[in-house]
Amino acid sequence: MLAKLFQFHGGVKPATHKEASTREAIAQVPLPGRLVVPLHQSIGGTPRPQVLPGQRVLKGERIGAADGNVSAAVHAPTSGTVVAVEPAVMAHTSGLTTLSVIIEPDGEDAWIRCAPVDYRAMPPDELRDTLRDAGIVGLGGAVFPSHLKLKPGKGGRTRSLILNGAECEPFITCDDLLMRERAPAIIRGAEIMAHILQADEILVGIEDNKPEAIAAMEAAARGKAQIQVVAIPTRYPAGGAKQLIKVLTGIEVPHGQRSTDYGVQCFNVGTVYAIFEAIDLGRPLISRIVTVAGNVARPRNFEVLFGTPMDHLAAQAGPQPGTDRYIMGGPMMGYPMPAFDVPVVKATNCVLVASPALFPPPPPEMPCIRCGECAQACPADLAPFELYWFSRAHNFGKAQEYHLFDCIECGCCAYVCPSHIPLVDYYRFAKTEIWAREREKDAADQARERFEFRNLRQDLEKKEKAEKLAAKAAETKAKLAQEAQSGGDGGADDPKKALIAAALERARAQKAQAEPKNTDNLAPATQAEIAAIEARRTVLSPHADSPGSAGFAQPARSPGDEQWTANAPLSPPDEAESGLVRPGSARSPEDA
Amino acid sequence: MTTAYTAGRTSLRSGIILLLFALVFTAMMALVFELTRPTIAASTQAEKMKLIDEILSPGSYDNPLLEDFLELGPTPELGLAGGGRLYRARQAGQPVALVVELTAPDGYAGRIDLVAAIRVDGQVSGVRVVSHKETPGLGDYIDPRKDKDRQRPWITRFNDLSLAGVGAGGWKLKKDGGPFDYHVGATISARAVTNAVGRALAYVAGQGDALYATPTPP
Amino acid sequence: MDIARYREIFWNGVWKQNTGLVQLLGLCPILAISTNLVNAVSLGLATILVMAMTGLVIAALRNFIPYEIRIPVFILIIAALVTVVDLAFNAWLHGLYLVLGIFIPLIVTNCIVLARVEAFAAKNEPIASTVDGIGMGVGLLLVLAVLGGLRELLGSGTLLTGIDLIFEGTQPLVLLGQDYPGFLTAILPPGAFITLGCLIAARNWLDSRAAARRPSPRPPQAQPA
Amino acid sequence: MITSPFIRKPTSVQQVMLTVLLALLPGVAAYVWQFGAGILVQIAIASLTAVVVEALFVHLRDKPVGLFVGDLSAVVTAWLIALAFPPLAPWWLTALAVALAIGVVKHLYGGLGQNPFNPAMAAYCLMIVSYPALMSQWPAAGHLDFQSQLQLILGGARDLDAITGATPLDALRTALREAAQPDSALHGLAATHLMEGPAYGWLGGRGWEWVALGYLAGGLFLLQRRIITWHIPVAFLATLAATALLLWGMRPEQFGSPLFHLASGGTLLGAFFILTDPVSGATTPRGKLLFAGGAAFITLMIRSFGAYPDGVAFATLLMNLCVPLIDMATQPPVFGHKKD
Amino acid sequence: MTHYLFVVLSAVLVNNVVFVRILGLCPFMGVSRKLDTAVGMGAATTFVLTLGCGTSYLLDQYLLTPLDLGYLRTLSFIVVIAAIVQLTELVIQKTSPVLHQVLGIYLPLITTNCAVLGVPLLNVALGHGLLESLLFGFGNSVGFTLALILFAGIRERLDGADVPTPFRGTAVAMITAGLMSLAFMGFAGLDRAH
Amino acid sequence: MLAALLAMTGLALLLGAALGFAAIRFKVEGDPLVDKIDAILPQTQCGQCGFPGCKPYAEAIAKGDADINQCPPGGEEGIRKLADLLGREFKPLNADNGTEKPKAVAVIDEQVCIGCTLCIQACPVDAIVGAAKQMHTVVEPLCTGCELCIAPCPVDCIAMVPVPETVETWKWRYPVTKIHKAA
Numbered sequence A: 001m002l003a004k005l006f007q008f009h010g011g012v013k014p015a016t017h018k019e020a021s022t023r024e025a026i027a028q029v030p031l032p033g034r035l036v037v038p039l040h041q042s043i044g045g046t047p048r049p050q051v052l053p054g055q056r057v058l059k060g061e062r063i064g065a066a067d068g069n070v071s072a073a074v075h076a077p078t079s080g081t082v083v084a085v086e087p088a089v090m091a092h093t094s095g096l097t098t099l100s101v102i103i104e105p106d107g108e109d110a111w112i113r114c115a116p117v118d119y120r121a122m123p124p125d126e127l128r129d130t131l132r133d134a135g136i137v138g139l140g141g142a143v144f145p146s147h148l149k150l151k152p153g154k155g156g157r158t159r160s161l162i163l164n165g166a167e168c169e170p171f172i173t174c175d176d177l178l179m180r181e182r183a184p185a186i187i188r189g190a191e192i193m194a195h196i197l198q199a200d201e202i203l204v205g206i207e208d209n210k211p212e213a214i215a216a217m218e219a220a221a222r223g224k225a226q227i228q229v230v231a232i233p234t235r236y237p238a239g240g241a242k243q244l245i246k247v248l249t250g251i252e253v254p255h256g257q258r259s260t261d262y263g264v265q266c267f268n269v270g271t272v273y274a275i276f277e278a279i280d281l282g283r284p285l286i287s288r289i290v291t292v293a294g295n296v297a298r299p300r301n302f303e304v305l306f307g308t309p310m311d312h313l314a315a316q317a318g319p320q321p322g323t324d325r326y327i328m329g330g331p332m333m334g335y336p337m338p339a340f341d342v343p344v345v346k347a348t349n350c351v352l353v354a355s356p357a358l359f360p361p362p363p364p365e366m367p368c369i370r371c372g373e374c375a376q377a378c379p380a381d382l383a384p385f386e387l388y389w390f391s392r393a394h395n396f397g398k399a400q401e402y403h404l405f406d407c408i409e410c411g412c413c414a415y416v417c418p419s420h421i422p423l424v425d426y427y428r429f430a431k432t433e434i435w436a437r438e439r440e441k442d443a444a445d446q447a448r449e450r451f452e453f454r455n456l457r458q459d460l461e462k463k464e465k466a467e468k469l470a471a472k473a474a475e476t477k478a479k480l481a482q483e484a485q486s487g488g489d490g491g492a493d494d495p496k497k498a499l500i501a502a503a504l505e506r507a508r509a510q511k512a513q514a515e516p517k518n519t520d521n522l523a524p525a526t527q528a529e530i531a532a533i534e535a536r537r538t539v540l541s542p543h544a545d546s547p548g549s550a551g552f553a554q555p556a557r558s559p560g561d562e563q564w565t566a567n568a569p570l571s572p573p574d575e576a577e578s579g580l581v582r583p584g585s586a587r588s589p590e591d592a
Numbered sequence B: 001m002t003t004a005y006t007a008g009r010t011s012l013r014s015g016i017i018l019l020l021f022a023l024v025f026t027a028m029m030a031l032v033f034e035l036t037r038p039t040i041a042a043s044t045q046a047e048k049m050k051l052i053d054e055i056l057s058p059g060s061y062d063n064p065l066l067e068d069f070l071e072l073g074p075t076p077e078l079g080l081a082g083g084g085r086l087y088r089a090r091q092a093g094q095p096v097a098l099v100v101e102l103t104a105p106d107g108y109a110g111r112i113d114l115v116a117a118i119r120v121d122g123q124v125s126g127v128r129v130v131s132h133k134e135t136p137g138l139g140d141y142i143d144p145r146k147d148k149d150r151q152r153p154w155i156t157r158f159n160d161l162s163l164a165g166v167g168a169g170g171w172k173l174k175k176d177g178g179p180f181d182y183h184v185g186a187t188i189s190a191r192a193v194t195n196a197v198g199r200a201l202a203y204v205a206g207q208g209d210a211l212y213a214t215p216t217p218p
Numbered sequence C: 001m002d003i004a005r006y007r008e009i010f011w012n013g014v015w016k017q018n019t020g021l022v023q024l025l026g027l028c029p030i031l032a033i034s035t036n037l038v039n040a041v042s043l044g045l046a047t048i049l050v051m052a053m054t055g056l057v058i059a060a061l062r063n064f065i066p067y068e069i070r071i072p073v074f075i076l077i078i079a080a081l082v083t084v085v086d087l088a089f090n091a092w093l094h095g096l097y098l099v100l101g102i103f104i105p106l107i108v109t110n111c112i113v114l115a116r117v118e119a120f121a122a123k124n125e126p127i128a129s130t131v132d133g134i135g136m137g138v139g140l141l142l143v144l145a146v147l148g149g150l151r152e153l154l155g156s157g158t159l160l161t162g163i164d165l166i167f168e169g170t171q172p173l174v175l176l177g178q179d180y181p182g183f184l185t186a187i188l189p190p191g192a193f194i195t196l197g198c199l200i201a202a203r204n205w206l207d208s209r210a211a212a213r214r215p216s217p218r219p220p221q222a223q224p225a
Numbered sequence D: 001m002i003t004s005p006f007i008r009k010p011t012s013v014q015q016v017m018l019t020v021l022l023a024l025l026p027g028v029a030a031y032v033w034q035f036g037a038g039i040l041v042q043i044a045i046a047s048l049t050a051v052v053v054e055a056l057f058v059h060l061r062d063k064p065v066g067l068f069v070g071d072l073s074a075v076v077t078a079w080l081i082a083l084a085f086p087p088l089a090p091w092w093l094t095a096l097a098v099a100l101a102i103g104v105v106k107h108l109y110g111g112l113g114q115n116p117f118n119p120a121m122a123a124y125c126l127m128i129v130s131y132p133a134l135m136s137q138w139p140a141a142g143h144l145d146f147q148s149q150l151q152l153i154l155g156g157a158r159d160l161d162a163i164t165g166a167t168p169l170d171a172l173r174t175a176l177r178e179a180a181q182p183d184s185a186l187h188g189l190a191a192t193h194l195m196e197g198p199a200y201g202w203l204g205g206r207g208w209e210w211v212a213l214g215y216l217a218g219g220l221f222l223l224q225r226r227i228i229t230w231h232i233p234v235a236f237l238a239t240l241a242a243t244a245l246l247l248w249g250m251r252p253e254q255f256g257s258p259l260f261h262l263a264s265g266g267t268l269l270g271a272f273f274i275l276t277d278p279v280s281g282a283t284t285p286r287g288k289l290l291f292a293g294g295a296a297f298i299t300l301m302i303r304s305f306g307a308y309p310d311g312v313a314f315a316t317l318l319m320n321l322c323v324p325l326i327d328m329a330t331q332p333p334v335f336g337h338k339k340d
Numbered sequence E: 001m002t003h004y005l006f007v008v009l010s011a012v013l014v015n016n017v018v019f020v021r022i023l024g025l026c027p028f029m030g031v032s033r034k035l036d037t038a039v040g041m042g043a044a045t046t047f048v049l050t051l052g053c054g055t056s057y058l059l060d061q062y063l064l065t066p067l068d069l070g071y072l073r074t075l076s077f078i079v080v081i082a083a084i085v086q087l088t089e090l091v092i093q094k095t096s097p098v099l100h101q102v103l104g105i106y107l108p109l110i111t112t113n114c115a116v117l118g119v120p121l122l123n124v125a126l127g128h129g130l131l132e133s134l135l136f137g138f139g140n141s142v143g144f145t146l147a148l149i150l151f152a153g154i155r156e157r158l159d160g161a162d163v164p165t166p167f168r169g170t171a172v173a174m175i176t177a178g179l180m181s182l183a184f185m186g187f188a189g190l191d192r193a194h
Numbered sequence F: 001m002l003a004a005l006l007a008m009t010g011l012a013l014l015l016g017a018a019l020g021f022a023a024i025r026f027k028v029e030g031d032p033l034v035d036k037i038d039a040i041l042p043q044t045q046c047g048q049c050g051f052p053g054c055k056p057y058a059e060a061i062a063k064g065d066a067d068i069n070q071c072p073p074g075g076e077e078g079i080r081k082l083a084d085l086l087g088r089e090f091k092p093l094n095a096d097n098g099t100e101k102p103k104a105v106a107v108i109d110e111q112v113c114i115g116c117t118l119c120i121q122a123c124p125v126d127a128i129v130g131a132a133k134q135m136h137t138v139v140e141p142l143c144t145g146c147e148l149c150i151a152p153c154p155v156d157c158i159a160m161v162p163v164p165e166t167v168e169t170w171k172w173r174y175p176v177t178k179i180h181k182a183a
């Protein structure tokens, strides 16, 4: 029974450039001088470091423990000594650093004791924990912790487990080679996962330009009725999880929904292989297959330990002159690396050695002519030019209305755009801006809540104080009344008068206190506020300009910027302090 | 806007003030109206006379033209769907000419309102466009103020011609076999005006003396 | 002192808060009546008259008008004054009356009159309010004049058509020659919008040029690099 | 920093526009064959003006002149104006139209890609409103030699009465109107009869049907090169034909036949080259159908009842107005959101 | 029947208040920055204008004309309309606070939307009956709303355009309005059959 | 003339009655606009706008007493949103109120702090913990960066430290359009 194939909208067919790196088998990489293993290698919480500098570790020893459930452990890729646990530049376009464990290999490559697991005997929850602690994350690029994806959806069953062997990006062949060489292990891994997911069938989707891999997988799956290897038409991005699910099952999983709820789940074949190793061999995830291609003499696939510097890896393939940067991933979705020596991480499926000759800088960006090419190419059925139009204008609300977050950043739109617009950059820009705004909004909401709470608390405190005062006043009144009574002739008026006089006195004092400046007929409260603000500014500025705090407050001010300081003469600290009385806490004269 | 009408007292007070203002300013307007009424009536008359003077020489009659008129009901012959007026010019009591309001319904862009003066012998004394919607720059030469030919505006082509002079059925554009020329590219406007004037002449001729004889309605 | 203030108010109306170019109020008469210079200027003068009168009257009466019914009262006063002007034009400037037609009564709803009354006359003394009204009116007049002149010139190659209706015996100027094939759109509504758009842009451009030239008293904060 | 994708399909705006120009060539060839080489002069005048004005504005905006003039979009606009104008229009009319199209309608909005209105059609409308007389002088087929055409275009005196008349659309309108008059000689004659004069060919105006066929060929070429999609031409032509059929079926004596409408005026140029302007047109598939359908309906209304002989230009502008709303309302469902 | 249809159609398209009659320009320019406010303003104007045409017809027919008070027309119309606007405001404020916030400053300005006075005056000038007056008012306000919504759609899109600096904002909006009015000239003559 | 006066009197009375009735019938309280404005403000509560906190500023805007460009922490973005909400024209931040700065948090130098609690009283969001005579600490995620705690500190031990960028907060830059000729 051959499954009926479906089609996804859009897509493009760039030249694949895959032949060169499939000529030779997967090779091992000699141990580098040091391995830099970032702790943060997957979506979710950054694993907590488990080792200290100077400590010796064995291959496969856990060096970072999962931080919460949305996280995955990190392990030592080889045996050796931890030289440092410090921030190091990560394999990320930003060039930011992240806490990394730096290991100096001892060359012995000594494994910890591996404990295979009998998956049929172990309850699924424990299996998932095992996978988390083995550091298994998606190797298809998204590095999402796999144990989280291995939960059956509603109803506890899954219709189809899909193995993603499409590998649609040009240049990349790591999955191809993995399937050719280790098909039986992949099938074994798939069976484990089908067990966890309670899946009815396993579909292996492979683009029809990889006949060898298809043949190998079919051979390995022979006799297993549950498993079907399906050749799908070669069209980028057929390997996108949603697209592959659509092609194989016709199901469209919307953005932000779990595919298991739709009865399907999709894993990269590399992930499946890693799960096989973790369960059947008891080995955590410490290496992966990486394609080295591009501006190298012998493009090839390597089994690479995480933490291996990319230039060390590239050296194995015979780098050629003219290289200007490395790209992690393929030419459609890959990220340029900030340096040559960034480490290979779990997300590294390919190190594309780039040169201006191979990937020339794009022609100048022209305005969008709304030709609609991009919409015809978009596999997510979006209107990329509208997203671009609004992102460019910083109109993020509109961009979201046009489903910015359904964009999978596949790059098809930018690939076809006759105006050479870096469309995906605009989307990435817009997405990170929106996230930043959401964070700000959350922070603001929290601040509002806390501010209101504080005001409430202060009001309560004030009320209490007032009550106390009132009680005291009543006492005084009573006392005065008593005195009057005893004094006799003063009459009933006198104590009242005294009280009024006292109150007047207080009010006057308050007024004097609250009116440090000649701000005219405002309410006393407002005046106090204004004073507060005024004072705060005046005190702040000398701070900002004093050499001691210049390092903190803000970057050095330009010399031409006198006005700022001119506005803020030094003022005696006591005024400043009295000025700092905040409205809620406006001190009554009694306090002073 | 505030809606501070709630308190009955304020709202009453406001009402009274509003009323006062209304009264004072209405009084002012009424006063000015009474003051200007005669002048306005006079200048409206003058305006009308100015147009009529263009098509009928003021010296040719001696009666107060605007007071000697006939109310016409709907008259399809003149294109008047809602009726109009017809003024009579007389010299020493003798009929001199009729000033007819007429409409050409089939202009390029709709109705063309005209006024024509027709002498008692059936000759056209003059025609003017009162209002029209013809395309500016193309069809609007029917209005002499817009006609590029200041010396001899197109609309004066009809002057001193009569149905009889042109010949029965011959009151037409050159294009349609008549004597009247037109601007190329804007035949429709010219045709509409020409045909309307022709129909008016026929109507006046058909009615005969009755138009002069009927007394002015009160 | 007062002179300086009045000058400020006046300048505000003529340039800074120009009704046609900045506040975008009172657009209908501006656009509709600017088909030629004579009409435009006449309407401008009429508006100045109305604005000065309403400013004066309302500012003088402002203390008698309760806040909550101010809008109806303002409208009442404006409407009455406009009707008076309308009647006066009809009686004594009949030719002009025919030209300005429906638009004299519409000065009532000319947003700018009410807007100024509400924003200024209701809060200031009569003289200042009159100055403000005149300033706003002059601003409007200038826009009208430029707009009317441009449109007439482009549209028919002449200036001051219709002047004979006001001054007997005068003749319009034919500037671009008898053969000038008028750019008719200029006289039609699209031309009005487009020309006014260009005037607004010209004002923006002049303003930004002036701002760039003037060493601003408050240099903008130098952003930390 | 250069980011992904690192590879791009070899296409460019220039190539798109060049393809459009190529696609116009069959129509131009037919034009020259039927009406003489005067149109080439018009195209030259228009293109020259377009390049100069475009360069001027691009320079004023401080953008690279070579890049933006080289994108050829201004030349497309120029050619379309030249082809939509009467071929013997005086040179300044064409030049003024092109200058307004590029300078006002395109560059005041920021230039290429930003204009909400179709520059060529906006200029056409500006001109027919401003110079209705000049804009309705059309020559009959094969009437004039090149020399006199050149003189008419460049020269001053324009005694055109002898050689020009109304175009078929215009003439038919006039005739139909006359036929509606009870006292006219033509009264009661059907449009098909009115169209038997020498000004008419086997479909629409004599000679024009060949030009229309040229545009059709060019349009098919554009479809084949995937510069345009089928939606706009098909929706436009189908709606136009259907509406015309309806009117003609009801009162053949008052309305032109569907075939006549398809072959006359700006129909085919509009369907393939004008309404398909990507910048000012609708972008979604359903939106394109609505856009073109609406344009066809308005075109026919204007032709049959309106004040202007051809409605393609006004219909284009009117539908341009609706584009933001149409696009908003017809966004196709996004992947995964199809059911709701 | 067709006559009434023509009254409406002609008011909406052929003699559009904004583009042909040039009335109601201030709110047209002022409230067209965003589509949803445009819709709200259109709805409010439709309500006020239709109602205003009806009332002013009655006022004219049964008060001013019999008493020969033609010169009070402007005054009384505007006062009645101002009252209607204020009523509308109160009702909207109560029933739809959001709409009220959005329309906020513009609701009182409806009073000064000259279309609101101009259309009733045109009604008198054209000698419309009650039904015609109502339809004419309705047609004109629909025409106003249509113009406003189309304009707002384009202006929203223009937000992202790289318009030359002096033309940013209202200048280019004005030019857009000009081209829109040019487009509407295409409808010229469609009411001729009427 | 009498007719005119009578007619207008009648009209004025009628309308006055109708309006008066409606004003009572459709009375509304509360102002949802303030909350909408407040939701846009950054809640730094720093008072730079000239009002004691964001809510009072929101109220002032709603009433028309304050302009929309007075909140430096909200920056251009905030002004843009306010302009959008209120249908006003965007205008740049009023320099009198301060300038937009990168977000920073207060850090107390724990070596120097004498535990006077003055900063605790100043902090509008209770972001500082500590008790009298004990060292105080700023709870970083709660700190809005309002700088109100800096001035009261008698020993100047509080400094504002810009929040460092992490992979989570890193933003893609706006793609630079190289269309303009000028470099």
Ligand SMILES: Cc1cc2nc3c(=O)[nH]c(=O)nc-3n(C[C@H](O)[C@H](O)[C@H](O)COP(=O)(O)O)c2cc1C
Binding pocket: A137, A138, A139, A140, A141, A142, A143, A144, A146, A164, A165, A166, A167, A168, A169, A237, A238, A239, A240, A241, A242, A266, A267, A268, A269, A271, A272, A333, A408, A409, A410
């Ligand atoms: C445009 C695009 C293309 C992708 N191509 C592939 C691919 O060819 N092969 C693959 O395994 N994953 C690909 N992915 C990643 C998949 O969407 C998905 O993350 C992965 O198959 C899930 O498996 P994992 O969790 O094991 O990584 C692609 C993603 C996108 C957005």
Ligand SMILES: Cc1cc2nc3c(=O)[nH]c(=O)nc-3n(C[C@H](O)[C@H](O)[C@H](O)COP(=O)(O)O)c2cc1C
Binding pocket: B108, B109, B134, B135, B136, B138, B139, B140, B183, B184, B185, B186, B187, B188, B189, B190, D128, D129, D132, D135, D136, D165, D166, D170, D171, D174, D307, D308, D309
């Ligand atoms: C935009 C436009 C406006 C026109 N306006 C008028 C007009 O106002 N009056 C008119 O007679 N013809 C007008 N025409 C021309 C008519 O359609 C028709 O062609 C002409 O009347 C026929 O005249 P002919 O027989 O001299 O060619 C106009 C044509 C166009 C294109």
Ligand SMILES: Cc1cc2nc3c(=O)[nH]c(=O)nc-3n(C[C@H](O)[C@H](O)[C@H](O)COP(=O)(O)O)c2cc1C
Binding pocket: D083, D084, D085, D086, D124, D135, D136, D138, D167, D168, D169, D170, D205, D208, D211, D264, D265, D266, D267, D269, D270, D274, D309, D310, D311, D312, D313
């Ligand atoms: C887009 C467009 C293209 C046009 N192309 C032609 C054409 O090829 N042939 C023609 O006769 N008129 C053409 N015209 C001119 C119009 O038809 C013109 O308005 C004329 O008055 C009516 O011409 P027609 O009716 O027969 O062609 C075109 C008009 C437009 C708007």
Ligand SMILES: Cc1cc2nc3c(=O)[nH]c(=O)nc-3n(C[C@H](O)[C@H](O)[C@H](O)CO)c2cc1C
Binding pocket: A369, D016, D017, D020, D073, D074, D076, D077, D080, D101, D106, D111, D112, D113, D114, D115, D117, D118, D119, D120, D121, D227, D228, D273, D274, D275, D276, D277, D278, D279, D280
């Ligand atoms: C298929 C196609 C059709 C076009 N049609 C027009 C057109 O009708 N009018 C025009 O001015 N430009 C047209 N252009 C050119 C260009 O898109 C247009 O000038 C833009 O509006 C400029 O921003 C067209 C371009 C293409 C690719």
Ligand code: SF4
Binding pocket: A367, A368, A369, A370, A371, A372, A373, A374, A375, A384, A385, A388, A413, A416, A417, A418, A419, A420, A421, A423
């Ligand atoms: S492909 Fe490029 S030019 Fe075409 S619509 Fe998309 S973004 Fe615009």
Ligand code: SF4
Binding pocket: A374, A377, A378, A379, A380, A381, A382, A383, A384, A406, A407, A408, A409, A410, A411, A412, A413, A414, A423, A424
């Ligand atoms: S990058 Fe996003 S918008 Fe572009 S084609 Fe891919 S999914 Fe569509």
Ligand code: SF4
Binding pocket: F041, F042, F043, F044, F045, F046, F047, F048, F049, F050, F051, F052, F053, F054, F055, F057, F070, F071, F072, F073, F074
């Ligand atoms: S300036 Fe901004 S953040 Fe600070 S209190 Fe005012 S509104 Fe709040």
Ligand code: SF4
Binding pocket: F105, F106, F122, F123, F124, F125, F126, F127, F128, F138, F142, F143, F144, F145, F146, F147, F148, F149, F150
């Ligand atoms: S710790 Fe200081 S800067 Fe931070 S919120 Fe509190 S007072 Fe403001």
Ligand code: FES
Binding pocket: C025, C026, C027, C028, C029, C109, C110, C111, C112, E023, E024, E025, E026, E027, E112, E113, E114, E115
């Ligand atoms: S002047 Fe007409 S709406 Fe303002």
